[in-house]
Amino acid sequence: MIIESVLKQGRKSLAENEVKELLREAGIPTTDFQVVRKFEDIDQKRLKFPVVLKVCSPKILHKTDVGGVVLEVPKDQLEQEFSKLREKFPEEDILVESHQDRRVEVIVGLINDPTFGLTIMFGLGGIYTEVYKDVTFRIVPIGKEDAEEMLREIKAAPILEGFRKIKVDRDALLNMLMKVSALGEKYMDKIDQMDLNPVFVREKGAVVVDAKLLLR
Numbered sequence: 678m679i680i681e682s683v684l685k686q687g688r689k690s691l692a693e694n695e696v697k698e699l700l701r702e703a704g705i706p707t708t709d710f711q712v713v714r715k716f717e718d719i720d721q722k723r724l725k726f727p728v729v730l731k732v733c734s735p736k737i738l739h740k741t742d743v744g745g746v747v748l749e750v751p752k753d754q755l756e757q758e759f760s761k762l763r764e765k766f767p768e769e770d771i772l773v774e775s776h777q778d779r780r781v782e783v784i785v786g787l788i789n790d791p792t793f794g795l796t797i798m799f800g801l802g803g804i805y806t807e808v809y810k811d812v813t814f815r816i817v818p819i820g821k822e823d824a825e826e827m828l829r830e831i832k833a834a835p836i837l838e839g840f841r842k843i844k845v846d847r848d849a850l851l852n853m854l855m856k857v858s859a860l861g862e863k864y865m866d867k868i869d870q871m872d873l874n875p876v877f878v879r880e881k882g883a884v885v886v887d888a889k890l891l892l893r
Contacts, residue, residue: 732745782875783802783876819855
């Protein structure tokens with residue numbers, strides 16, 4: 678329903694909270710978040726400090742580029758940092774979520790390729806995605822064997838296989854790839870591009886930390 682609602686509004690892009698709600702509906706784990714307009718609306722009891730503050734708007738997809746992300750905010754600085762972000766983006770919502778411990782970072786995405794149609798992408802994530810371009814693709818939908826191959830194909834594959842005793846939950850990652858593929862299949866004619874980056878893969882579980890989605 679989220680995608681249909683956005684299209685009815687004449688929009689082609691979703692705000693981060695909308696993408697994460699869509700992911701949750703598809704069974705894909707995301708961070709817990711609150712979207713507020715005023716500082717007083719933040720339920721601090723639900724937060725584990727430090728927290729992250731982000732401008733949350735379908736008009737601002739590259740939040741870091743415009744200074745729309747504040748990391749590791751302690752409790753005693755929350756109001757001050759919130760006020761600064763509110764002043765910078767007076768018309769937009771602000772997303773508040775608990776800071777995530779950084780683990781192995783990957784990117785999972787969907788891209789509407791002009792030749793092949795909707796494809797799923799997987800690779801090394803975080804800030805190095807564009808530098809290393811260590812990614813692999815498959816046409817949607819994929820099976821578990823395809824997902825396994827994708828994990829093995831990237832240059833950073835040893836990191837996902839216990840390199841230097843780094844423990845990552847491969848099953849959680851495979852499960853996420855399958856569910857992203859299923860989501861892509863469901864909205865095959867509507868999705869233009871989706872970026873889940875970074876996805877933090879831990880010893881147990883994997884969680885989408887940031888997400889963008891553009892519609893056709």
